[in-house]
Amino acid sequence: MSDRLSRRFAALDGRAGLVTFVCGGDPSPELTAPILHALVAGGADIIEVGMPFTDPMADGPAIQAGNIRALGAGISLKKLLAIVTDFRTRDADTPLILMGYVNPILAYGPDRFASDARAAGLDGVILVDLPPEEADEMLPALNGSGLHLVRLATPTTDAARLPAVLEGASGFLYYVAVAGITGANSAQASDIAAAVARLKASTALPVAVGFGVKTPAQAAAIARHADAVVVGSAIVDLVGSAHARQSNDIPGEVEAFVSTLSAAVRSARLETAA
Amino acid sequence: MPEQLTIEPKTSLRSGPDARGHFGPFGGRYVAETLMPLILELEAAYRAAQADPAFRAELDWLLKHYVGRPSPMYFAEKLSTYLGGAKIYLKRDELNHTGAHKINNCIGQILLAKRMGKTRIIAETGAGQHGVATATVAARFGLPCTIFMGARDVERQSPNVFRMKLLGAEIVPVTSGSQTLKDAMNEALRDWVTNVHDTFYIIGTAAGPHPYPELVRDFQSVIGTEAREQLLELEGRLPDVAVAAVGGGSNAIGLFHPFLDDPVELVGIEAAGHGIDSGEHAASLTGGKPGVLHGNKTFLLQDEDGQITDAHSISAGLDYPGIGPEHAWLHSIGRVRYESITDREALEAFKMLCREEGIIPALEPAHALAYVAKRAPQMGKDEILLMNLCGRGDKDIFTVADALGVKL
Numbered sequence: 001m002s003d004r005l006s007r008r009f010a011a012l013d014g015r016a017g018l019v020t021f022v023c024g025g026d027p028s029p030e031l032t033a034p035i036l037h038a039l040v041a042g043g044a045d046i047i048e049v050g051m052p053f054t055d056p057m058a059d060g061p062a063i064q065a066g067n068i069r070a071l072g073a074g075i076s077l078k079k080l081l082a083i084v085t086d087f088r089t090r091d092a093d094t095p096l097i098l099m100g101y102v103n104p105i106l107a108y109g110p111d112r113f114a115s116d117a118r119a120a121g122l123d124g125v126i127l128v129d130l131p132p133e134e135a136d137e138m139l140p141a142l143n144g145s146g147l148h149l150v151r152l153a154t155p156t157t158d159a160a161r162l163p164a165v166l167e168g169a170s171g172f173l174y175y176v177a178v179a180g181i182t183g184a185n186s187a188q189a190s191d192i193a194a195a196v197a198r199l200k201a202s203t204a205l206p207v208a209v210g211f212g213v214k215t216p217a218q219a220a221a222i223a224r225h226a227d228a229v230v231v232g233s234a235i236v237d238l239v240g241s242a243h244a245r246q247s248n249d250i251p252g253e254v255e256a257f258v259s260t261l262s263a264a265v266r267s268a269r270l271e272t273a274a
Numbered sequence: 275m276p277e278q279l280t281i282e283p284k285t286s287l288r289s290g291p292d293a294r295g296h297f298g299p300f301g302g303r304y305v306a307e308t309l310m311p312l313i314l315e316l317e318a319a320y321r322a323a324q325a326d327p328a329f330r331a332e333l334d335w336l337l338k339h340y341v342g343r344p345s346p347m348y349f350a351e352k353l354s355t356y357l358g359g360a361k362i363y364l365k366r367d368e369l370n371h372t373g374a375h376k377i378n379n380c381i382g383q384i385l386l387a388k389r390m391g392k393t394r395i396i397a398e399t400g401a402g403q404h405g406v407a408t409a410t411v412a413a414r415f416g417l418p419c420t421i422f423m424g425a426r427d428v429e430r431q432s433p434n435v436f437r438m439k440l441l442g443a444e445i446v447p448v449t450s451g452s453q454t455l456k457d458a459m460n461e462a463l464r465d466w467v468t469n470v471h472d473t474f475y476i477i478g479t480a481a482g483p484h485p486y487p488e489l490v491r492d493f494q495s496v497i498g499t500e501a502r503e504q505l506l507e508l509e510g511r512l513p514d515v516a517v518a519a520v521g522g523g524s525n526a527i528g529l530f531h532p533f534l535d536d537p538v539e540l541v542g543i544e545a546a547g548h549g550i551d552s553g554e555h556a557a558s559l560t561g562g563k564p565g566v567l568h569g570n571k572t573f574l575l576q577d578e579d580g581q582i583t584d585a586h587s588i589s590a591g592l593d594y595p596g597i598g599p600e601h602a603w604l605h606s607i608g609r610v611r612y613e614s615i616t617d618r619e620a621l622e623a624f625k626m627l628c629r630e631e632g633i634i635p636a637l638e639p640a641h642a643l644a645y646v647a648k649r650a651p652q653m654g655k656d657e658i659l660l661m662n663l664c665g666r667g668d669k670d671i672f673t674v675a676d677a678l679g680v681k682l
């Protein structure tokens with residue numbers, strides 16, 4: 001695989017990476033590519049772009065609202081892949097992961113999706129409602145096109161179950177730090193440190209930690225222990241509020257906020273050393 | 275649920291699902307990783323309960339003395355004469371405690387919750403019948419209970435909302451999406467994933483991630499098992515046709531499952547709302563296509579991008595864009611025929627049963643009844659048409675009055 005993800009993790013050079021999530025098409029398909037570039041300009045190392053779904057069962061109010069804005073503005077999987085193609089004309093290096101629910105991809109067709117997604121420049125997918133037990137229908141198509149199927153581990157994933165989660169996992173491992181929906185409570189740094197250590201004992205994949213990470217301070221606390229920190233709801237909230245007050249520079253606001261996150265993540269381990 | 279373990283012949287249609295919870299290509303466990311260990315734990319607990327005679331004994335005792343089973347098998351002689359064809363039998367599950375079949379399943383699941391040491395109950399509800407049944411068993415077993423209900427359903431089913439509150443349940447109106455049953459289920463899943471350590475989710479229909487479709491079916495199969503025995507006793511034979519309404523499909527699978535290997539024609543009735551061609555309906559088999567929602571693969575109302583579209587039915591209990599995976603499979607192999615009935619036809623059938631038999635049916639089985647009204651006249655007088663009268667209509671009188679232009 002021509003692998004942007006492994007190159008990006010290798011290039012972090014001892015610091016943690018910042019993974020940022022936005023809903024594709026939020027607040028409009030036209031603004032999505034500029035927002036993706038703003039994430040990179042603000043210091044995001046990896047981008048997760050959400051494929052909106054009418055019934056986002058694992059998401060909290062912020063991302064639900066983002067999905068509704070995006071679907072209302074006419075986003076579709078086809079349009080989102082066109083946005084990715086557009087993004088790639090100006091950014092050949094930032095890994096881009098599509099995150100969402102399995103039904104829109106089933107409707108598109110797994111094989112057709114895998115080849116179109118690869119051609120557009122996606123690097124992998126995270127499918128919230130596709131546990132390893134149901135991955136047969138998707139994994140061969142994705143891997144056949146050189147796309148990663150990023151797996152999720154959670155506080156309820158015990159030692160007996162972890163091997164099943166890791167079987168066929170690639171790219172990185174996404175550790176969901178709290179049992180719950182996106183944007184809810186945050187976990188204790190000590191719990192996260194223990195969980196990351198437990199996961200890293202079982203896999204060579206980088207471990208990214210997300211769910212409930214909203215502030216630069218929270219991001220920095222996780223960056224001391226994990227290979228990467230994921231921030232989603234806080235950015236989606238910002239997009240929503242900027243859109244609501246009819247901001248004429250949503251990408252600029254996103255870049256400014258992400259800069260505060262990336263500064264915190266980049267200096268997290270230096271502060272610990274000092 | 276069978277009385278004892280029997281070795282099913284390989285050709286039996288009653289042996290599903292497979293070990294991974296699939297009925298043919300349908301079913302499965304499409305849930306977030308946080309829930310997977312819980313789902314597996316539930317399956318293990320259910321297998322242990324199935325092997326435990328004490329579980330069966332407690333369930334049977336409660337079904338007899340608390341629910342009031344067996345429910346009667348009633349020969350609707352006047353209706354049969356009125357329609358001028360088959361002998362119509364009504365399985366009277368509307369006479370159960372709480373007024374619908376939903377409690378059969380709730381009793382079973384709360385016994386499982388107790389076995390698993392869970393201390394909090396959640397459920398989704400559409401018409402409110404499952405919410406009432408869940409609140410009822412939660413009160414009986416002394417567990418706190420939260421019911422998620424679409425805000426639109428809270429409005430159109432206010433008597434049931436009040437019942438649930440009287441029974442001590444907390445009602446959470448859900449304002450996302452179409453504010454109906456599917457959104458209530460989304461919100462219940464969000465609560466469950468957040469409170470996995472102490473919470474048991476009592477799913478009300480034969481859908482959701484494995485093992486729910488199987489265990490809900492097993493708990494509801496008491497309907498068909500009793501019906502089979504009762505008809506054999508009353509008529510000395512099985513029915514020619516058995517009919518039930520289908521939303522998610524729990525009363526229908528409960529009636530059908532014990533007859534799957536018998537020479538009995540089985541017909542499921544979906545809600546056609548304003549008509550299939552209008553696009554405003556809840557007939558996921560007739561007007562949908564396979565996809566994944568709420569933990570299982572099944573037929574869904576969806577657009578070409580795989581986004582779920584809103585269902586419509588005058589019956590809040592049928593107002594759901596999916597259907598249980600076993601129905602999807604039985605449809606795909608042709609064992610059960612699925613037809614649809616409009617809001618208007620269901621209303622006519624509702625009035626007919628009130629008038630002809632002195633029974634006010636719920637709007638859900640009124641859909642099955644509308645099919646009976648079409649089918650019975652085409653059948654011979656010595657043929658038997660069995661219908662599951664799965665709920666009573668007290669809860670629906672405001673909706674019906676509204677539809678008939680009557681101000682209460």
